[in-house]
Structure formats: structure tokens, C-alpha cells
Amino acid sequence: MISALWFIPLIVFILLLSDIFFKGNRWKSIFLFFILFLVWGGNELNGADWLNYSKEYERLTDIRSIFEVGALGQFEWLFSILLWMFSSLKIPYLGFVAFIGLINTSCLMWVMGKLKIENRGQVLAMLFLIEGWTLYHEQLRQAVAVSLCMVAFVQFINKKKLAAFFIVFIATGFHSSAIFSLAIFYLIRVIEKRDGKPISIKESIYASLILIFGIFVILEFVKYGVFSHLGLIRLQEKFAIYQSDEVYGSSLFTAGIVAYPIGLFILLQYRKLAINNANIWYSLAWSGAILWCFLGPCLRMIAILIRFEHYLLIFFPFVIGIYSFSFKGKKEYKFSWLLIFLFSCTFMVRIAISPEHQIWINNYQNTFLGYLFGLPEDDMNKRQEIICNHLSEVGNNFCE
Numbered sequence: 589m590i591s592a593l594w595f596i597p598l599i600v601f602i603l604l605l606s607d608i609f610f611k612g613n614r615w616k617s618i619f620l621f622f623i624l625f626l627v628w629g630g631n632e633l634n635g636a637d638w639l640n641y642s643k644e645y646e647r648l649t650d651i652r653s654i655f656e657v658g659a660l661g662q663f664e665w666l667f668s669i670l671l672w673m674f675s676s677l678k679i680p681y682l683g684f685v686a687f688i689g690l691i692n693t694s695c696l697m698w699v700m701g702k703l704k705i706e707n708r709g710q711v712l713a714m715l716f717l718i719e720g721w722t723l724y725h726e727q728l729r730q731a732v733a734v735s736l737c738m739v740a741f742v743q744f745i746n747k748k749k750l751a752a753f754f755i756v757f758i759a760t761g762f763h764s765s766a767i768f769s770l771a772i773f774y775l776i777r778v779i780e781k782r783d784g785k786p787i788s789i790k791e792s793i794y795a796s797l798i799l800i801f802g803i804f805v806i807l808e809f810v811k812y813g814v815f816s817h818l819g820l821i822r823l824q825e826k827f828a829i830y831q832s833d834e835v836y837g838s839s840l841f842t843a844g845i846v847a848y849p850i851g852l853f854i855l856l857q858y859r860k861l862a863i864n865n866a867n868i869w870y871s872l873a874w875s876g877a878i879l880w881c882f883l884g885p886c887l888r889m890i891a892i893l894i895r896f897e898h899y900l901l902i903f904f905p906f907v908i909g910i911y912s913f914s915f916k917g918k919k920e921y922k923f924s925w926l927l928i929f930l931f932s933c934t935f936m937v938r939i940a941i942s943p944e945h946q947i948w949i950n951n952y953q954n955t956f957l958g959y960l961f962g963l964p965e966d967d968m969n970k971r972q973e974i975i976c977n978h979l980s981e982v983g984n985n986f987c988e
Contacts, residue, residue, distance in 0.1 A: 666761025
């Protein structure tokens with residue numbers, strides 16, 4: 589068995605090395621693309637979400653019409669259609685996962701290219717530590733939605749607003765939470781009116797309080813079944829299921845909570861830098877990350893709200909990566925790399941100490957890496973049995 593606790597640091601180390609060994613962005617991008625696609629594209633049997641995805645994959649085989657898929661699919665319409673297309677063509681489930689990995693990797697590398705980021709390995713290494721597992725390894729639907737929204741944000745900044753809105757529409761076809769991107773569009777407009785300067789700390793707190801109030805209003809709606817009365821039965825059911833989920837909510841009290849104050853401390857050091865630079869993307873990344881610091885603890889209290897956290901957290905690697913190479917040589921802005929390391933590691937610690945994650949942490953399996961290096965791998969049915977037994981033992985009824 590291979591432990592993810594040594595595999596993930598190894599991948600991070602390889603990503604960091606790319607900034608040393610590749611001077612030009614072209615070959616560096618090709619190398620980074622290959623590494624990320626190898627990892628995410630071969631990630632067929634890790635996490636728990638794949639159990640539902642693969643089950644739906646088999647069920648959709650018998651559906652003959654694309655219109656039936658939209659009506660009968662258990663997931664968002666575009667994700668269900670993709671599942672059906674691959675399933676009806678008799679392509680193994682791995683092929684579908686690899687295609688999702690291709691979309692995610694392509695979107696991230698496109699963003700890197702448009703932003704002309706030089707130390708892409710550093711940015712992607714931090715992104716891999718923070719979001720590489722919980723988002724890109726397991727939550728395939730939302731991973732595509734977040735990746736597409738990052739493309740949309742760049743397009744919106746580049747004044748291609750129609751394209752940006754269309755991309756967000758496509759993203760909602762993978763995960764409904766992509767609608768949150770409209771709030772990011774508004775944030776971009778605010779920054780543009782400020783001539784590229786980020787929002788203030790006071791505004792960040794006010795915005796967070798408004799959003800928190802909105803969150804509790806939604807939870808009250810769920811409590812009294814308001815969404816059902818409005819005809820949004822599926823949304824009501826989803827909120828109700830996640831609202832009672834204590835597994836995710838309890839992670840608020842684990843070591844992961846330390847990430848928020850550490851992240852806030854790091855960002856405060858660079859507020860002046862963001863103001864002086866007055867670049868819309870830099871300011872957006874900083875503003876999005878600072879909102880995550882204030883909103884994150886509240887969002888993490890309810891499982892379904894964690895989904896919205898990704899649209900803010902994804903900015904953090906870009907803040908650190910862009911700032912650290914754009915202002916090299918200015919001693920007053922040099923990063924405390926130990927602090928950044930601790931910040932990044934809190935996300936892995938949060939996963940490592942979670943009872944639910946132990947089965948795929950201690951026995952990590954990647955189909956592509958298995959093919960390349962001859963590593964042992966369980967078949968899908970055996971893996972499902974092992975995971976479901978483990979989840980049941982730790983009191984999680986995910987498989988029921």
C-alpha cells in the first residue's frame with residue numbers, strides 16, 4: 589500500500605523543482621500539465637464521491653436519449669450528460685475521470701498563461717497542497733466548476749463579459765455552486781472602480797457579515813421547508829441532508845481552524861503591496877483570499893456551505909505566487925516561508941486526522957501511476973467494499 593502522506597509531498601516537491609530546472613514557460617507548462625494530468629486524470633478510486641459517480645455511470649448506460657438524461661440524471665445536467673456520453677460509448681469509468689482531469693489541468697494552465705505567471709510550479713504546488721485533494725481528487729463536479737470559473741474571472745477582467753457569463757453558465761452545469769461566481773464578478777467591478785485597488789479590511793468584514801446573515805436566512809428557509817413551497821424540492825432535500833451532517837462540521841474544531849488566522853496574518857503583510865501595485869487580478873486574488881479568512885469558519889460549520897469556500901480559497905495560491913515573484917528583492921515584502929508552509933500543511937493535517945479519510949490516505953491508489961510503475965491496485969468492486977466498510981465503522985452512512 590502507498591500512503592498519500594508521502595505521495596502528496598513528493599508531487600509538491602516535483603512541482604517546485606520545475607521553477608528551477610525550466611527557465612522558459614513553454615516547457616515548464618508542458619511538464620506541469622503532464623504531472624497534474626497524471627495525478628488527477630488517474631484518480632479513479634480515491635475519496636467517496638466516486639462511489640456515487642460510478643453507480644450513476646452504470647445506470648445511465650440504459651438511457652437512450654439525451655433529454656432523458658437531463659430529466660433523470662441525479663447530478664447537474666452537463667455533468668450527467670458527460671457521464672451518459674462516456675457510458676453509452678462503453679468507455680471505462682477511468683476514461684471519464686481522465687477527461688475531467690484534462691479539463692481541470694487545461695483550465696489552470698490557461699489561467700497561468702494569460703496571467704503570465706513565471707513561477708507556475710510554486711503556484712501549483714501550493715494549490716495542490718490546499719485544494720489538490722479535497723477538491724481536485726474527490727469532488728470532480730465542483731473541481732470542473734471552480735476551474736471554469738477561474739477562466740471566467742480572467743475573461744471578465746479582460747472585458748470579455750459575455751464569454752465570462754457563458755462560462756459560468758457552463759460551470760453551473762457541473763455544479764450549482766458556480767452561481768457564487770456572480771458575487772466575484774461584482775467584486776471585480778468594485779475593484780475596477782477603485783482603479784485596481786483591493787477592498788478595505790472594513791469592507792471585507794461588512795461583506796462577510798452580510799453573507800453570514802444570508803447564510804443563516806437560507807438555513808432558516810431549509811428548517812421551515814421554504815424551498816419546497818417554492819417548487820425547489822431537490823434543493824431543499826440537498827440542504828436538509830447536508831445540514832444534519834456533523835462529520836464535516838466537526839472539522840471546524842480540528843487543526844484546520846488554524847489556517848484562517850495564519851492566512852489572515854500573511855495577507856495583511858501584503859495589503860500595502862496590493863494597493864501600490866493596483867492590478868485588478870492581484871487585487872481580486874487578495875480580496876477573495878481575505879474574504880475566505882473571514883467567511884471560512886462560518887462556511888465550514890455546515891457541510892454544503894463548504895462548497896462555496898472553494899471559490900475564495902482558490903485565490904490564495906495566486907496571491908502568494910504572483911506577489912513572491914513580482915516583487916522579488918524588496919526586503920520588506922519577503923515572505924516567511926515557514927509561515928506559508930505551516931498554512932499549507934494545515935489542510936493536509938485536517939485530512940490526515942479525519943477518520944473518514946484514513947482508508948484512502950493509508951492506501952492511496954492511482955490508476956495511471958499503477959500502470960507506469962506496476963503498483964498494485966484493487967478492482968472497483970473490492971475498493972468500494974473496503975471504503976464502505978470503513979465509513980460504516982467510523983459512523984458515516986455515506987454508502988447507505
